[in-house]
Each structure stands twice: as C-alpha cells, then as structure tokens.
Amino acid sequence: MTRSEENYLKTIFHLGSGDDVSINTNAIAEQMETKPSSVTDMAKKLAEKGLVNYKKYQGISLTDAGVKTALSIVRKHRLWETFLVEKLDFAWDEVHEVAEQLEHIKSEKLIDKLDQLLQFPKYDPHGDPIPGKNGEFQEHNKDLLSELPVGAHGICVGVKDSSSAFLQYLDKHEISIGKPIQILGKEAFDGSLHLKIGEREHMVSHQIACNIYLK
Amino acid sequence: MTRSEENYLKTIFHLGSGDDVSINTNAIAEQMETKPSSVTDMAKKLAEKGLVNYKKYQGISLTDAGVKTALSIVRKHRLWETFLVEKLDFAWDEVHEVAEQLEHIKSEKLIDKLDQLLQFPKYDPHGDPIPGKNGEFQEHNKDLLSELPVGAHGICVGVKDSSSAFLQYLDKHEISIGKPIQILGKEAFDGSLHLKIGEREHMVSHQIACNIYLK
C-alpha cells in the first residue's frame, strides 16, 4: 500500500462519511488538490486491488476491505494527533499536518504501543472518535450548535472544521472541548447566537455555530 | 529534500564516518541495496543541490551542507529509537526499522518536543551519540573489546553491529549497555575472549568482541 493509495482511501472514506456512498471523481480531486484525471487513474488501481468499487462514470465507493484500510489510517492519524497534544504539548491546531505524515508509518507494534501509552483514548483532540484495532468506534451522539433551539445547553464535544484558523478562533474565545455551552438567544436576521460559554457570555455567527458539536 | 535523497546522504555520512572522505559508488550501492548506476544518478542530483562533491570516477563526499543535513537525519533517527525504547518499551533490536521511517517526518517542532520529552538524551539505545540541534555531539572515547589487552576492564558503552541477530545474542548472554566487563583471558588460536560480565563468566568469539565498545 503506497502513501498515495492510503490518502485516496482516507479521502473517499471521509467524503462518504464512512458509509459506502458513491463519490464523485471531481469531489475527490478537489479534496486532494489534484486533477480528476489523476483520480480516475487511481480509481482503476484501487479497483484492481479490490479496495474500491468503480465503474466508469458511476462514481467510486469503498469496498469492505477499503473501509477497513481507511479506518486503520484514520486510527493512526487520530492516535498520533492525540499523542502530539497529550505528550508533546502541541496545540490542537498544530497537529493535523504532522499527523498527515505520521499516519503512514508502517508498524503495527508502534501503533499498539502508542495506543497503550495514551491509555486507549476514545476521542482525538478535535472530538473525533478513534477507531479501535478492529475498526470499531463510538461516535458521540452530538448535535450541531446551529441546529439546537434557544435554551438548549450541553457540553462541547467536538468541532466540524478542524482548520487552524477556526481552532485559533475558538482558543481566542475560550471555547474548547468539555466546556459547557448554553444558547441564550438567536438573532433571526443572520442566525447568530448569544451564548453562555462557561461563565462568560459571547456572540457567535451562524458560520461558527455550524462547526461546533454539543452533547 | 526527498526521502531517497535523505537516505543517500545518511549512507554517505555513515560510510565516511562523518569526515569528508571520498566514498566509492559501489560501496554506497551495496549499503543501500541498489545498483551503482542509481548511485551515479543520485550523485549528480545531490551535487546539483550542493550537498555532495562529485567528480566523475572520483568518488563522492559530503559538502558542509551535506554533513549538516545528514546529521539532522541521524539526530531524528536516534531520537526516535530512544523514544521507542524509553517510552514505548521496544527492545533495542526492534527499533531500527521503524526509526528508518520516522526519521523522514518533517517537523522541526516535533523533533524538538521529542528531545524535550526524552530529557535531551546524549546517546541512543545502541550507545551511539545523538547530534544536537546544531549538529554537535559527544562521541564516547571508547575501545573495541577485541583491541583491549588481557586484564582490561570497563563499562560496555555501545555496539558496532546493531543488527537484530547480534543484539539478541547480547540479550541472551546478558550483555547490555552499562554492564561492567573484564577480560580474564584470550585464546591465542582464534582470538576468542574469556570475559567477566557483571558477576558471570562467559566466552565470546573474536567476531563478537569486534562489535562491543568498552570505556
């Protein structure tokens, strides 16, 4: 399994939300910052190896073997991100790029030992579930802040957007995983929310609310 | 800097013992398990980038920039090996392969933080010195067991051969870094040594003695 193949599988997995939905060539190309023709080439190769279902012009989906492989890469990615934050004091907006590299290291023992060192974490620094050795994982049953009614309250358990810019915005406004959040009011005009975050009160735009998960 | 380029620089560095000795094309090819013609190709590329001195048929040596790059890769390799042993309970004969992959991860912050987590180690699990951020390192002033006279004693501070087979031999005979060793006698015929290792006595062949460093 080459690094490129692994990255394609992971991208297809994420675009399909793990289910075996059929994904567009263009969507994959955009996500991977490559050209559709390159995606077609790789689709053929992965189909050859039994990792994706591919019929010309019909889109691409992962086979069971493909899902299994994708999950093992996601597992590595999220374990490494957790390691970087927990053991090396990285901020949660600094880990993704490095984990993109580390996820391709080939050593079963390494990842098992890492899991053990971290005491078998269930969620990564962004609240995303970490698949176990056999691919099983527990997704929080969470809701987008933007979809909850006024008066709702809960604990922040994750973020949808993991970009550095968004995470730094959250840091600046002291929003982090584990923080209790209550919706005090909603602006009808633009959907912006009046929140109570811990002890403080804050206004956040609709766009922000669309990227915060509450439980 | 590609992974392949980094591996060539590291190999040239090791074959030249760090000095700017001129290395044979064939020696590099053998060490890297590749063909001499591939080495020639890479020599041209690295020379182009100012990392090696290369004139046709004259052998290859590292420039100052090349040494600096090689040292930074060696630093990463040895820090990762130390991490694997100290934090993930790998045996010293299991770390090299994985470190071969990890040494190519690109993140200055990662390696600095790893260094810190390990409390700035000076030597790796095989007794080899770990270069600092600026390439400086302290080599033990050590001697090969095979070159010491009868009666000599000291502490095992390193191994020359880091192969799994050799390290497992040492484990089996309870020879490890830090162990006191004394030469009780030497067999004139085959150069094998009668040793006191800790509290035990052992015979080791000349070949073994050629791969253990004492201080």
Next chain:
DNA sequence: AACTATTTTTAGATTTGCCTAAATTTTATT
C-alpha cells in the same frame, strides 16, 4: 428531443527513482 454544460475518461507527456546492458575509465597484474 435536441442542444448545451458539466463531468469523467482517455491519450500522451513529465518527473523521480530505479533497472539492465553496454561503453568507458581506472586499477591491478603480468
């Protein structure tokens, strides 16, 4: 249904790193 726009695939080229086989240069031996 016919036409247009979009998506997707094909064809052909490029780069990196490697290979084999042949040519060249250097080194060792008569």
Next chain:
DNA sequence: AATAAAATTTAGGCAAATCTAAAAATAGTT
C-alpha cells in the same frame, strides 16, 4: 607497457504518480 579486471558511467527503458488537452459520456435546459 600491454593486458586483464574491476569500478563507474552512459544510454535507454520502466513503473508510479502526476499533469494538460482532447474526446466521450452524462446531466441539465430549452
């Protein structure tokens, strides 16, 4: 010094992963 052996380089080619440009298929619109 001539010749043989060994080391090294060149020439040409291949596979992976990408690209551009053109062709083909699908989807959307009058």
